[in-house]
Amino acid sequence: MDIRELQGYATFFMTIVFVLVLYWYIVYLYRSEKKGEKDYEKLGNIALDDEIDSKPINSSNPISNDKKERNK
Amino acid sequence: MFHWLEKNPFFFAVGVFLVIAFAGLVEILPNFAEASRPVAGLRPYTVLELAGKEVYKKDNCIACHSQLIRPFKAETDRYGQYSLSGEYAYDRPFLWGSKRTGPDLHRVGNYRTTDWHENHMWEPTSVVPGSIMPAYKHQFTNTADIATAYAEAVTVKNVFHVPYGDDIKAGEKAFDAYKPKILAEAKKVADQMKNKDVKDMVAAGKVPEVVALISYLNSLGRSRYEANKVK
């Protein structure tokens, strides 16, 4: 198989893979919201509530939470 | 399953990189060997022509002139045979341009003469009434940088195996030994010109930019082929 042919197959399959991954991602986005695991729309508030001492929308970092406590 | 992608900036960056690098890998890499082969009989640029190419780049002629004839009847009627990939094998960088405020120049050597270029570079409207191209009078007094052009020839010969003769080799001494050939070539062009300053400069062993540029422009087209080399 010469490089041209290999290139052709690689393009074709990779494009399909990427498309599938993208659609899978769409399903994932909606499903995880439905199940209540995630709330993506809430993330939009990061831009609105962006004071340095406002509470992070999504914080799992114990250190910064700790700082927050001391801040009060 | 996409959780890690959204949370971890490192994985995210890797993901983005893979997605954007994919197109480049597929489109560009595998074609390299094939597209850089010269067409049969194509000769490399002479050092004087390379110096002219530097002038072409320096005064940025590609802002208004393309060097790419597309395969349409209107273009082949106007400029000559459409361009082939192998004709550009010695062009580093490629000078196709992206805008034709002026006409295409890929085969300008086939239908313009030294004399025409001299008049045109001095005062474009004298040969093309209505032209909006500026005059490039400074090219008649500036000296072309033949040393750098020579260095380019040495580089492409050693690094990219462009078929130059054995007399093109590294070092100041080799350049000094080669210089008379460049000057002789420049004199042939200057002999067909009428500008006094240009003739004086060439006689004094210097190459005006316009001489190098005209030599380059004359090379575009038929005389790029070994068999048709202008003697």
Add this chain to the structure above:
Amino acid sequence: MQSNAALEYDYTIAKLYTYTAILFGFVGMLIGTLIAAQLAFPDLNYLLGEYGTFSRLRPLHTNVVIYGFTVSGIFATFYYSAQRVLKVSMAESKFIMFVGKLQFFLYLIAATAMVITELMGYTQSKEYAQMEWPLDLLIVVIWVLWGVAMFALIGIRREKALYISMWYFIACFLGVAMLYLFNNMAVPTYFTSGGVGSIMHSVSMYSGTNDALVQWWWGHNAVAFVFTVPIVGMIYYFLPKESGQSVYSYKLSLLSFWGLMFVYLWAGSHHLLWSTVPDWMQTMGSIFSVVLILPSWGSAINMLLTMKGEWNQLTENPLIKFMVLASTFYMLSTLEGPIQAIKSVNAIAHFTDWIPGHVHDGVLGWVAFMIMAALFHMAPRMFKREIYSKKLIEAQFWLQTTAVVLYFTSMWIAGITQGMMWRAVDEYGNLMYSFIDTVTVLHPYYAIRALAGVLFVTGFVMFAYNMIKTMTSSRELSEEPQFKSPMA
């Protein structure tokens, strides 16, 4: 930090880049207007001797507006908004502050050197990659420093989720890094020839068709990763913040992001239609350019819908006007681009003035409008003063909108006229026009375009004056505004 109470966002670097954005914006647009006028009135070519011809100034115009104005705008908005969406101050890390300052210092050196070397004629003659190798190396350092500052800030963030703007800034960083490196691969001739000739000179690693492919893979995606990706990132932060409305659909913004990332890179070869690159690549470029409408419009529509139910703000707040018009121009140019990438349309459009026309409705209407709106939004927060004059912003808005419309309409007509005349044949199949006929016919359109340039620069001067007045003599604010920027 000893005292958390005193912790504030640190805008030192953002301010510095704001100054350079204003300076380079003015210089770049002024040169642009001059060269536009030169096409209509060739006598203007002789103002600066050999340094003032159209050909010498044209790359200077593109480089100053791209690497001076736009990149300054990107850095300014990044150093401003990244702190805020990550909820971490640059003042918290001496290291990040140092990197930021060093980056700005080197940037200033590189930008100055760029202007000087290009005027002198040192150029690789590859579009938007004119700078010679010593400058390229300096730019790599600057870019790496930006990456260091970016990832260091991300490393110490309090907000764990990365806001969508940050996604776009990261993509900008990675994309430009990859493309710039590959396109500028060159061998300096001084070192390979045993010290003959100029030290500045280099030859490209690629030749002919390959060089063209790599160049337009870069050239097209410089548009993607400098003029689109970070600007989308900007609007995702500044429009919601200025209007107080959160993004219409956050999920849509995520999807358009990945769509854009995947599709954009493929479209590069649409600059090389009907050239000597392999046919399948041209077709690929053409198809993906059309597909590109989807993610682009995804972002643009998302922005417009963010204003749903709040359209009254459009009449009350001129900054919203700027941003909404910017998204509209984004939609226009991302529709126009794919149309030009269709092979049969491209046969007429390529090499004509329609192409600069298309570029400018994008860069003037979308990029410049968005950057100016962002800087206006940042000014009251950075300088703690209200914006100097609302009336002036309104006037500037209408002046510049008129300018953009004049620009692209005149270039549409010019481009199509030119494209049709080049291929027009008489009843015997002979070409009807000599080349010069197709040049002289364009004079009125070139004159209109020059006028558009004058209007746009005038608007930019109003912007600069307004900003300077805001920095120095406007009324001081006691506390930071939450959403709408206060203006007198």
